[in-house]
Amino acid sequence: MSDRIRAQFAFLLEADRLRGIERQNLILDCSRRENSAEHSWHLALYALVLAPFAAPEVEISRVIQMLLLHDLVEIDAGDHPISDDVDWGAVEQAEKAAAKRLFGLLPEDQGNALHTLWHEFEQAESADARFAKQLDHCQPIFQTLYGADPVPEHIEVVRGNLFGGRAAALKETFPQAYDHAVDLLGHARDRDVSELTIRLPFLNAAEALKTIVRATWLGDGSRAENSAEHSWHIMLYGWILGEYAVQPIDTTRVINMLLLHDIVEVDAGDTPIHGALSPEALAEQEALEQAAADRLFGLLPKSQDIEFRGLWDEFESAETADAVFAKSIDRVQPVLLNLLNGGGSWLDYDVSLAQLDSRVGVKVTRGAPAVWDHVRAEVTPWFEENGRA
Template identity: 50%
Template sequence: MQDRIAAQLDFLIEADKLKSVTRANVLADGSRMENTAEHSWHVCLWALIFADQSGGANIPRVIQMLLLHDLIEIDAGDHPIHLPHNADDVRKAETAAADRLYALLPDDQAIAYRLLWDEFEAGKTTDAHYARMIDKAAPMFLELSNPGLGPTERDILHAIQDTGRFADLKNDWPDAYHHASNLLNKRSLMPLEPFASRLRFVMEADQLKSVLRGTTLCDGSRHENSGEHSWHIMLWAMTLDEHSHAPVQLDVVLMMLLLHDLVEIDAGDNPIHGDYDVAAVEAQEQLAADRLFGMLPPTQRDQCRAVWEEFEAANSTDAIFAKSLDRAQPLVCNLESGGGSWRDYNVTREQLETRVAVKVKRGAPAVWDAIAPRIDAWFSANT
């Protein structure tokens, strides 16, 4: 069992590198280029919110596919569709990346993850078709929201819409296609509901990529943001759900983790080792949930709010496991980065036990057992 968890954790540590792969499109506010990890989180959110456009796809499965779809960019990099490249060379590089990355996992998971990625790449199933449709739409709307969009960028977007991969959406998703066309051609025509409300919500959610956490990336190069954290913690859940304290519904856990930090757009991140008024933060988060989920049509508003409330309460089996991983992932980031937030906040081993360990043990005791010896070794060497 320990060898299995060790392999899974090695894979999740390697996956952290996706946060350092820069894409060709900007964030919605134009402040910087997007990275592939936060993109992967965002398209999962799009897939959930626009599920009625899926043509009957299995949405939990689509979300798992999108969690994995760009992992190969750790080795192969991003290849913007408007720049020249050799398709055969890219395909070979991506295949080699898939061979290496998925081989880090235990054999059964290596096969399952690779099959999901292969299915996405082929794009022939209903699930893959919807996943690829979302993957085409999200970057286009980010670019169209960029306040600094210039003539050159606009020409590129015209080409992508007219003859590039976005052109497929004219038949597959006409609401998205025609609204993008209106924005691109500066026509002030507003989309109809419920598309309009859903689009406002997913575009507002883009701000989560600018909320910085106390935890750094595994390489210590910068602080993690809450969008890419949400992607990573979902991948943790998908990979480690067998180690839950009790059987869980993975689709529910993934939905919780997809949504769990959205309130930080308004309320900010409050590191567990920081000094803050818990009651005041909880009140801010409730107001944030009111505003953000309130942007959605009523049925989706209530469904998403209920999932977020279940996570916050941490009483159900699914929520207990989700919360445990949300505490475990920063432990590994701190270990890999040489101490990270433990150094920043002068955390003691005793504080870690009472603030973090008890929560990890509650939902994922085997994961704690796998990490604890490394934690003990770090504190022995650094205190």
Template identity: 60%
Template structure:
């Protein structure tokens, strides 16, 4: 009999492919195109940062969930740049079919939940959906306007979008963002200090897309980056919350995982299977705390302090929410290693006892059923390679 965990893992493995869907816009440094997985993470961060500008009654946590989901259909249909001739009705029909195929991998109740949220976003009628759509319109615009050296053609697309395209709707949905975009497009400085601070924060966060981890993406084509990793584990945490051993509040867990790796912009990623002595670990912890204070310090003070507090709660790993968040942070790399023939286990010569100690203990503390399921999956690999 297929269990809910099997279905959830199948879905989460399938949507991992979103990392290989490239979009038109570039990273802020111009080094490459952004992919749809890291774009979805960045939008969730936009929602958190610009939440204070949302209309009364908007649920930012529902907005974040919509944005985590909204582009998953691109696994089947790809991304469609807004300036290219496109049969949008045909695209909408293809996306509906893709949604039905992909979400049907989940248990029926979660399939229904995600389907309803995705369709609400697409319908663009509710207050939550309208603000989520506004953020989806904003991010590519600011990716261009705040870039180091935006291509002239991208600037043309932004100008057209703001004057005659879908982003005109920002005048009503998110007037502060529309005003800021028009100001930046004309080469002037922003006068709304709080908006400028939040924009500086989300732009600085773009660098997380260039922090690479020890695990490869499932296709093996490249190493994963920490932004797309954060997107993926947020979905792990959301969907597997029913297996949590603690009384975790999923909305707080999602916020923790949205923010948890931002410090790697300054401190870098530390592979879990690397050998680190006590002095090095202390130095890393100090560097990460300094990074958290710098990055969250870019935000308006009260919001920055809130983000720093929830990041510190995650790091302390003592609250129910943090225990579960920490456990889920350990799950996804195991699945990627299985998909890539061992991945970082080969690179770091990892044995099963080491994996039990470094990963299993933490996962089992927060989600024991998840670890039981995973260990049964990974045991054949360690047996085959003589690493018991």
């Protein structure tokens, strides 16, 4: 098992580099460019929220998995805006080589499965892949058109994309999205798009998770991570490491919990695990998060409000097998990032190995003891070398 789990973590830590790939799109507040990791998280949320628009044969869990993976090749091949004049044949070859390298880091069975899923998305021939592609075309359009202060050139890119570009196909494949985008550009349409527009306030509000800065730094130490890209990375962790759950789990439910688990931080902010909070402060933070859940999930139609809030509550309670494992995996990723970046929040909060065991190890062991055995063995030398064992 040791070789297998080492290969899995090699892939997960390499995936961290997707956060360094900047896209042309700005985030909604227009303060900076979006990166490909947080874009992938937002697309997965689009898939969950806009599932009612998928064809009956579409399996949303596979769509979400495709969207978690679809841009990983940009780690090697880079991002290429549709408006750029590039050699798309060369890009295709670079992406194929990247997929072979990246998925080749995994154990053979998982690597083959993920590579096949990525290829299915690229081919866009299955119902799942076609819907995933539709969402990948929609999200940048709405992110631009709903932006606080969009760049005029980006508006023109959207216009060209809708009228003659790749998004023109949405007119037939996702007409509600096409008509609403055209409406936002000032070209009135008479189609009723209310089933779409009642869901966009939630997707737009949740997008602010990209601005919530966490205590953990990226593996390269260049900056602190944000909660949206953290959620994307944790979803990969939950998927890849699901076999180590101490009880049988539903991987789809685990991934969906991790997709939603930090959304309340849009209102309530992040609470560092190594930050010392009094019982009174913890109770106040819990009240803030409950109020945030009320507001944010309440932006959705009632059926989705109930469904998504139920998943979030289940995660918070950590009593079911799915939630116990999801909570465990949520604790693992920051540990590995701290090891990569030379200590990170362990240095900031003066953390000892004993404190890591009590604050993190106990929680991870509850849901995935084999994962903690591996992680603890990896980090112990750092604590010994830095006099914190």
